[in-house]
Amino acid sequence: MDYAYWIDWQNTRCEILPKARIYLGEECCEKRLPPPKKVMYWANRLHDQGNTLTFITPFVSDAGLIQVNNILDALSSIYDSYEVVCNDWGVFSLVIGRPSCIPLIGRLLSRQDTDPRLAQILDRPFQESLERDVWHVDGTPVRLKYKPPSEEYKTHLRTPSIINNRVLSYLSKTGSHRLELNNPLQGLKLELIDGWKATIYIPDVIVSIKRHCSTCSISLGSLTPNCCNLSAEWIHPSFPVPLHSCGNALYYLNNVLPDGFEDMGIDRIVLNMRISST
Amino acid sequence: MNTRPGYKPVIAAPVDEPVEVSLLAKSGAGEVYCGFLPRQWRERYSGYDSLSRRQGISANVTVLENLRMVALEAKKAGVSSALALNVRYSQEMLPEVLEYAEVWEQAGGQALLVSDLGLLLALQEKQPRLNRFLSLMAAAFNSRAVGFYRQFGISRMVLPRSLTIEEMHYIVKLHEDIEFEAMVLNDKCPYIDGLCNFYHGMAFPEGIRIPFEYQRAASEQKPVTYAHDLFYAGHACQLKFRAGKEIINPDWDNDFCRPHCAACCLQKLASAGINHWKIGGRGLPTEVKIKAVKFIKDAWNLAVDSPEEGIPCQEIKDLYKDTYGRHCSCELCYYPEDGMVEV
Numbered sequence: 080m081d082y083a084y085w086i087d088w089q090n091t092r093c094e095i096l097p098k099a100r101i102y103l104g105e106e107c108c109e110k111r112l113p114p115p116k117k118v119m120y121w122a123n124r125l126h127d128q129g130n131t132l133t134f135i136t137p138f139v140s141d142a143g144l145i146q147v148n149n150i151l152d153a154l155s156s157i158y159d160s161y162e163v164v165c166n167d168w169g170v171f172s173l174v175i176g177r178p179s180c181i182p183l184i185g186r187l188l189s190r191q192d193t194d195p196r197l198a199q200i201l202d203r204p205f206q207e208s209l210e211r212d213v214w215h216v217d218g219t220p221v222r223l224k225y226k227p228p229s230e231e232y233k234t235h236l237r238t239p240s241i242i243n244n245r246v247l248s249y250l251s252k253t254g255s256h257r258l259e260l261n262n263p264l265q266g267l268k269l270e271l272i273d274g275w276k277a278t279i280y281i282p283d284v285i286v287s288i289k290r291h292c293s294t295c296s297i298s299l300g301s302l303t304p305n306c307c308n309l310s311a312e313w314i315h316p317s318f319p320v321p322l323h324s325c326g327n328a329l330y331y332l333n334n335v336l337p338d339g340f341e342d343m344g345i346d347r348i349v350l351n352m353r354i355s356s357t
Numbered sequence: 358m359n360t361r362p363g364y365k366p367v368i369a370a371p372v373d374e375p376v377e378v379s380l381l382a383k384s385g386a387g388e389v390y391c392g393f394l395p396r397q398w399r400e401r402y403s404g405y406d407s408l409s410r411r412q413g414i415s416a417n418v419t420v421l422e423n424l425r426m427v428a429l430e431a432k433k434a435g436v437s438s439a440l441a442l443n444v445r446y447s448q449e450m451l452p453e454v455l456e457y458a459e460v461w462e463q464a465g466g467q468a469l470l471v472s473d474l475g476l477l478l479a480l481q482e483k484q485p486r487l488n489r490f491l492s493l494m495a496a497a498f499n500s501r502a503v504g505f506y507r508q509f510g511i512s513r514m515v516l517p518r519s520l521t522i523e524e525m526h527y528i529v530k531l532h533e534d535i536e537f538e539a540m541v542l543n544d545k546c547p548y549i550d551g552l553c554n555f556y557h558g559m560a561f562p563e564g565i566r567i568p569f570e571y572q573r574a575a576s577e578q579k580p581v582t583y584a585h586d587l588f589y590a591g592h593a594c595q596l597k598f599r600a601g602k603e604i605i606n607p608d609w610d611n612d613f614c615r616p617h618c619a620a621c622c623l624q625k626l627a628s629a630g631i632n633h634w635k636i637g638g639r640g641l642p643t644e645v646k647i648k649a650v651k652f653i654k655d656a657w658n659l660a661v662d663s664p665e666e667g668i669p670c671q672e673i674k675d676l677y678k679d680t681y682g683r684h685c686s687c688e689l690c691y692y693p694e695d696g697m698v699e700v
Contacts, residue, residue, distance in 0.1 A: 138552065140520070141499045141527050169501030187496075190445045190473075193554040194593070200585045209587035212579070214566045219580060221571045223561055226583035231449055232402050240445035243475035245482075287593070288552040290519045313598035313605055317590035322598065324605075 081347040083133065083278070088113040088121055093352070097128045102349055104135030106166050106185060107288055107328040109143035112136075118150050122157040133162040136170045138187060138288075144169055155179045164259055175253045183257045183278070184241060184250065186285055191239035191261060193284050195320050195331050198264035200228055200236070237268035247272050260345070261285060262333050264319065269343040278347040279340065282332040283323075283354055292327045366623070366632045366657060369439070369538065370650050371639040373416060375426035377646065382434035384647045385654035389431055390439040390470060392417040392639055393424050393457055402450065403585050406557035408457075409441040409470075410494060410550070413559055415568050416640030421460060428464035439468040441639075443492035446473050455479055462487050470515070471495075472551065477509035488512045490538070496551025498524075500531040513538055515635060519549045521694045522622060526629035537631045542649050544637030545617035545691055546594050558589040613638060613645050615683045619691035620656035621670045627660075652680045 085102035086093055095101060103121055105111040113121070125132055134154060136147050147170055154161055159179055165171035166185035174182045199205060206225040213223045228236070239260060241247070251274060258277045260267065261284045269277060313322040313329070323330045332354070337343075367387035372378055378389050392409035394417035406412045418424045424440075431438035440461045442454055454476060458469055462485050469487050471477055472494035480489060490513040497503050503514055513536035516525045522539075529537050548555070559569065561584070571582040590596060598605045616638075619626070626634065636649045656673045663669040677685045687693055 138496065138498050140524055141501075144499050144501055167496075167498065167502055168505040169497070169499040169503075172501050172505045187552055191554065192445075192556050194556045196558075196586065196589065197556060199588055206585075206587050211587075213561045213569075213582070214564065215571060215580075215582075216566045216568045218566065219571070221569075222577055222579045222581045223587060224581055224583050225587055226585055228403065228585050229401050231447075232407070232585075234449060235402060235407065235447040238447045240447060240473055240475060243448045243451070243478075245478040246474050249474075249478060286554050287548045289547055290549055291547065311600045311605075313600050315590070315596050315598045317588055317596070324600070 080341065083347055083349045085135070085280075085349050085351045085353060087353045088117055091120065095125065095128060095130060098130060100131045100133060100347075101125055102133045102135055102164070104164070105137050106135050106164065106187065107137055107285070108292075108326055109137050109139045109146065111326070112143070112146055112150065115149060115153055118153045119157075122154050126157050131161070132158055133164060133183070135164040135185070136166060136174075138167040139170060144173060148173060151177060151180060162257075171253075175255075181257075182253065182255045183259055184255055185259050186261055186280065187288075189239040189241045189258050189260055191263065192236060193261050193263040193286050195264050195284075195286070195318055195322075197236050198266075199319055201233065201265060203227060234268055237263075237266050239269075242269055242271065244272055247275055251275075257347075259349075262335075262337065264331075264333055267337045267340065267343065267345075269345070271344040275344060276347070277343070277345045278349055279336070279345050280349045280351060281336070282334045283330045283351050284333050286322060286329045286331060289327045289329065364627075364632075366627060366634055367437075368541075368650055368653050369633055369635045370646055371636065371641070372427060372646075373418060373639060374643075375418075375423055375430045377643050378427060378430035378436070378438075379434045380643060380647055381650055382431075382436045384650040386436060386636075386650045388437045388439065388633070389427070390441055390635075391424075391427050392441045393461075394419055395421060395457075398453065404559060405585070406444060407450075408454070409443050410557065411441075411639045412557040413640065414570060424457075424460060425464035428461060428466040431467075432465050437467045438465075439470050439488075439490055440466055441470040441492065442476065443470045443472045443494045446476060448475065451475055451479055455483065458485060458487065468513070474509075477506070477511075481509050490515060493517045493540070494551045496549065500528045503528055503532050503535075507532070507535065512536060513633065515539070516631065517549065517551065518545060518691065522625045522629055522631075522692050523694075525626075525631060529630040533630070536633060538633035538635055539619070539626055539631045540637060540691060541619040541623065541626070541634040541653055542636045542638075542691075543613060543616045543641075545689075548594055555593040557592055558586050559584060560589050560591050561587070613641050615681055615685075615689065616649065617689050617691055618677060618685055620653060620673045620677060621690070622692045623653070623657050624660045625692075648680060652676065655680075 083100035162181045164183045164185040166187035174180045310325040320331045369388040370381045370386035372389045470492040472492040493515045515538040571580040
């Protein structure tokens with residue numbers, strides 16, 4: 080098992096394990112991408128320490144594409160080869176044209192429902208304890224009963240939609256061979272075709288991206304790189320875990336690895352060092 | 358502004374039943390779209406948002422014959438028709454999804470709204486006559502992403518509602534040979550559609566009468582209905598979360614009596630080359646859909662008739678007030694950076 084460490088590019092005082100794989104960058108907000116000076120600082124520092132690099136890119140506007148392109152230029156001047164996590168097909172098409180870049184399919188492109196309530200669907204005793212009478216609009220009282228999900232539906236819930244032979248074969252031709260995945264509470268089921276491997280992130284699971292940054296309460300267009308460091312905990316009685324609102328993204332935390340993850344082709348764990356509970 | 362003689366933007370309206378097609382066409386819709394959620398799919402994959410992004414039987418056509426009828430009625434009314442197969446699918450689901458696409462094609466349906474890469478690749482292999490519209494669920498936020506999707510035969514793109522009109526315009530300029538569509542009314546969710554992993558389930562609120570399917574079972578005294586999630590309290594965008602001492606509502610105010618609106622931006626959308634205007638609201642009552650189509654049509658007529666270049670915002674706001682009985686506001690504006698002007 081390969082371990083990698085996702086560090087906060089703003090924290091230049093953080094200690095880095097020599098020769099480890101380091102994840103750097105942002106996946107949810109283009110306004111938080113590091114400026115070129117910071118990119119060069121980190122690239123030089125990590126290269127000198129013998130660290131391998133994976134740069135994470137967010138979904139972007141056309142303006143953000145230019146920014147990403149500039150960052151890749153800077154990184155390519157120092158690293159002969161490095162990985163780029165793509166969370167946007169536009170960024171992906173930019174990356175596959177660069178010989179020094181190895182494209183990885185990011186969590187936002189892997190596409191899987193991660194709503195933590197999905198885990199409750201699979202909890203039979205819990206659901207059966209909630210059976211009750213409800214009223215139909217025609218006035219009939221009706222007994223509401225639990226229906227366990229079919230095996231096909233369970234598979235759907237546990238499998239990112241990118242895991243499709245056609246899609247993976249197509250992506251293989253572009254030089255991609257790695258998927259970056261959430262670790263959702265409902266579990267994972269992966270059947271990767273030959274040549275593909277997967278990464279799992281701990282402990283943060285992305286649930287949704289908001290159009291507005293709740294930390295700032297202003298529109299995304301007005302964000303500054305430092306505005307999203309606070310994380311608020313959102314609690315609702317129908318959710319099995321709290322959500323964490325960080326900037327424009329909502330996460331929950333799951334430290335428990337899925338059963339049999341190594342047999343499913345997961346050979347890398349990314350520890351998100353930007354989250355204090357890691 | 359794109360008001361050359363003969364220029365006519367197309368209003369795309371949601372339908373859930375065949376009977377709605379001609380009513381909406383008469384009101385000004387140039388296109389209808391629907392979802393499909395048949396029993397056999399619900400049995401296997403739930404009645405949640407597993408076949409399109411809208412859950413439940415009231416927001417979808419549920420019978421194959423009715424799906425065919427929607428396509429047929431659209432043809433009769435002289436409007437185009439699109440079927441939303443716009444969510445993510447697992448590999449095992451795709452053969453059935455493709456079957457529905459084939460039924461739609463054979464019935465005379467004209468387009469599919471899609472976002473799943475696996476489905477796009479499968480359609481590319483099969484080469485149906487159906488047009489492929491890239492749903493906003495595909496989350497293509499820049500011109501390169503549009504270019505990426507175009508290799509799969511996309512002829513129209515529904516632009517994500519998180520983009521500004523300026524950003525949309527930039528994309529359109531670089532892809533002038535395909536059509537573009539933008540949301541103009543209803544359903545402005547606080548989350549970004551294609552990047553939202555919350556699911557849309559079915560809530561059974563205490564003491565409130567709602568529509569759902571039920572059956573009589575010999576072993577039960579009462580009729581029975583089944584669900585996978587009996588604890589589902591509502592869409593995450595509608596729930597009130599507690600954050601410390603604060604109550605957080607993710608800004609969602611989805612009230613079809615006071616809908617989210619881009620009517621003040623129609624001129625700008627037209628000028629940006631976005632000529633297909635989508636009205637959200639599958640599952641809404643027919644009269645609400647008709648009202649929505651008429652409102653957008655009238656707002657466009659006001660914009661066209663305006664003698665001056667610019668946004669006849671006050672007149673359109675008045676029209677909103679006349680139509681919905683309430684004032685619009687910045688929170689309800691679809692593209693606040695581009696349209697809403699305090700007057």
